[in-house]
Amino acid sequence: MSNSTQxxxxxxxxxxRSVPQLDGIVINRLLGQGGMGVVYKGLHTRLCIPVAVKxxxxxxxxxxxxxxxxxxxxxxxxxxxxxxxVYDVNIQKDATYIVQEFVDGESIADMIDRCAAQKAWLDxxxxxxxxxxxxxxxxxxxxxxxxHLDIKPDNILVQKRDGVAKIVDLGLARRNEPRxxxxxxxxxxxxxxxxxxxxxxxxxxxxxxxxxxxxYSLGATIYEMLTNLPAFPGGARDLLAIFQQQIHSDPxxxxxxxxxxxxxxxxxxxxxxxxxxxxxxxxxxxxxxxxVEARRALEKTPAASGFAxxxxxxxxxxxxxxxxxxxxxxxxxxxxDALKASGHEVQSFNSGAPALQHLVVNNADLVLLDxxxxxxxxLKVCHAIRALPNCQDVPIVFMSGVSDLHTIDTAIxxxxxxxxxxxxNISDLLARVQCLTRLCQVQRExxxxxxxxKKMSSRNTAILRGSGKNSNSERSGR
Numbered sequence: 001m002s003n004s005t006q007x008x009x010x011x012x013x014x015x016x017r018s019v020p021q022l023d024g025i026v027i028n029r030l031l032g033q034g035g036m037g038v039v040y041k042g043l044h045t046r047l048c049i050p051v052a053v054k055x056x057x058x059x060x061x062x063x064x065x066x067x068x069x070x071x072x073x074x075x076x077x078x079x080x081x082x083x084x085x086v087y088d089v090n091i092q093k094d095a096t097y098i099v100q101e102f103v104d105g106e107s108i109a110d111m112i113d114r115c116a117a118q119k120a121w122l123d124x125x126x127x128x129x130x131x132x133x134x135x136x137x138x139x140x141x142x143x144x145x146x147x148h149l150d151i152k153p154d155n156i157l158v159q160k161r162d163g164v165a166k167i168v169d170l171g172l173a174r175r176n177e178p179r180x181x182x183x184x185x186x187x188x189x190x191x192x193x194x195x196x197x198x199x200x201x202x203x204x205x206x207x208x209x210x211x212x213x214x215x216y217s218l219g220a221t222i223y224e225m226l227t228n229l230p231a232f233p234g235g236a237r238d239l240l241a242i243f244q245q246q247i248h249s250d251p252x253x254x255x256x257x258x259x260x261x262x263x264x265x266x267x268x269x270x271x272x273x274x275x276x277x278x279x280x281x282x283x284x285x286x287x288x289x290x291x292v293e294a295r296r297a298l299e300k301t302p303a304a305s306g307f308a309x310x311x312x313x314x315x316x317x318x319x320x321x322x323x324x325x326x327x328x329x330x331x332x333x334x335x336x337d338a339l340k341a342s343g344h345e346v347q348s349f350n351s352g353a354p355a356l357q358h359l360v361v362n363n364a365d366l367v368l369l370d371x372x373x374x375x376x377x378x379l380k381v382c383h384a385i386r387a388l389p390n391c392q393d394v395p396i397v398f399m400s401g402v403s404d405l406h407t408i409d410t411a412i413x414x415x416x417x418x419x420x421x422x423x424x425n426i427s428d429l430l431a432r433v434q435c436l437t438r439l440c441q442v443q444r445e446x447x448x449x450x451x452x453x454k455k456m457s458s459r460n461t462a463i464l465r466g467s468g469k470n471s472n473s474e475r476s477g478r
Contacts, residue, residue, distance in 0.1 A: 022097060023090065025053055037068065041102060044087070050104075051087065055097040067171060072098045075170045077144045081334050081423065082137030084157070084168045103168065105160040108225060109153035116228040121258060124265060127225045128295040130158065132288055133165035134218055136337060139284035140330060141167070142211045147176050149209070151217035152198040153224060162427035176211065196242045197232045201275045204243050212280040215287060219272025219280075226265070227257040231273060247275065264294035292341055319343045320365035320437035325355045325381065326399065327373045331422075335368065335399075338426050339433065350374075352381035359385060364394055365437040369416075371400035371407065379407075379414055386415040395436035399424050 028041040028050075037056045044051045056068055072089035075098075079085070088099040108130060115122050134156055141148055150172040158165050172193055194203050200216035202209055223231040231251040232242050245251075254261045254269055268290055274280050281287040322339055326332045327350045336346045347362075349355035351373050359367075367385060371378035378398060385391050395417040400407075408419050418432060 022053065022055075022095065023092065025051065025099065027053070037097075042099075044099065047087075050102040052084075052100050052102045053097055054100065055095050068096050068098060071170045071173060074144075074146050074173045074175075075100070077146070078140050080137060080140035080330055081164065081426070082133045082166055083140055084166045100168075101166075103157040103159055103166055105158045107154050108156045108158065108165070108221065111158065112153055112224055112228055121228070121260075122225050124226065124261060125295055125298055127222060128265065128291050128298065129163075130156070130165045130225065131218065131222050132291040132295070132337075132341070134167060134221070135284045135288040135291060136334060137165075137167040138211075138214050138218065139288065141170075141173075142176070142214070142284055145176050146170070146173050147209055147211070148173050148214050148217075149203065150194055150198075151214050151221060152195050153221050156221065162425050164426055176209070196239050197230050197246075199246070200277070201247045202277060204246060210277055211283060212277040215272055215280050215284065216274075216277075218287075219269055223251060223254060223269050223273065226254045226261055226269070229257060262294065262298055264290075264297055268294060288337070292337070295341065319345065320433070321363065322346045322366045322368065322433065322437070323355055323359065323364045324348045324368040325350075325352060325373070325378075326368070326370035327351060328370065331399075331424075335424070335426075335429065338430060342430055342434075344433070344437075352376045352378075352384065356381070356384055356388075359388055359391055363390055366433055367391075367394060367396045369396055369398050371398060371402045371411075379410060382411060382414045382416055395439070397429075397432060397436065399429075 022042070024045050026043040026045060028043060031039040031041050031052060033039070037054050040053045040055065042051050042053045043049075054068070069089060069091075072086050075083075075086040076089075084103055085101040086098060087101070090097055090099075111122060134151070138148065138151070148167065148170060150169060151167070155167060155169045156165050157168055194217075198217045198220045200209075200213045201207075202213060220231045223229075232245040250270075251273060253266060255266050268281075268287070272280055272287070281290065322344050324332050324335055324339075324346055326335075326348075329348075329350060332348045332350070336348055339346050347355075347358060347364075349358070352375060355367075369378050369382060369385075373381075376384070378400065382396055382398075385394070385396060396415060398408075398411050398416050398419040399422060400419070401422040403421050411419055417436060420429065420432075
């Protein structure tokens, strides 16, 4: 799902298939069908971008419409690169629909199916990378006080352009609030919702749900990415058997299925799939830290064959000190996590003043700078950075939603090295950081060598002058 500002070519919908006529949307083609509606790819005629449109067709107002409206309202609160954005929700005479970000790529379920068909494993480093993306997305969802409640391979899409994973489909999401359990067994059975094999034991038993409910589902997803097999096998007719497994038994250790899974990764999966919520990682943020550490440890060992990870190839051999200045702390955290995973050190600031104080006494190899911030804007901060003696040659890369040519030209004239338009493609950013920080480090090495050469040259000149004076004194004595 790309946010291209240019309208892309689209196929005409099949004339034999009935498609809805939606205000401001030209339907392109059918993408899929789920429990709550049909999903189409379309063209948003006013924004001129491809979109995914989830539609409930041919119904009078019902509970399904209410669930879809709830999905849109909850999803719209989350603004994070690892969660698909919701642009609009609308109710027409014959359809209720959500307009959301179109992710141009494939689901993790598709990736697993392809590996199984090829009798291959998904690279463990890539599994950890995708799981980290999902953990970042869940952390953003949980920060808004929302539970997703349907994390599974089908609901995590991977972008073709940069390999970044995005969580989609908040159709079962709800606010993280205390829930009153049903007393009647029949009502209790009807209140259970989710996907068997990925639902947590507390979902199955209609117990209190917390953030760790989603982490359990992510654990089942990671298990399947590693092994090509469900953690709790069983078909549509064996739902009771699946539920019994989830409540009363542990899945086989991934090491016993695949063999070449690292101990750190195996331990993460085991902890996520604990029946008791308190025995799982306490938050998505804590899980993310463990995933990043497991990946770093794995990268120190010979890589297994499989699909090459999109971002691991950009891991820097020369770690750099990077300063990120942006009042969007969610984006700052996302960029910081990606840079740290690539081996860099990152200091984040939400305005220019504290960043400038830091740069006065600390060297940086690169500065990432937003344009619109409280207090001094990015142009003033850029000018102030360039005035610091130790920042004359430090690369400054703008990351901004401001895209007019005059502003970009002004930024370059004030000393900006590069200018990236938000939303930032993380692979492009990592490539730029790797290149620019290395150039900065090379320039510093060159300057240090030149200074060393000047000192040696001055010392040699002084020695020669001293020798000359001694020779003159000897001649005078004669």
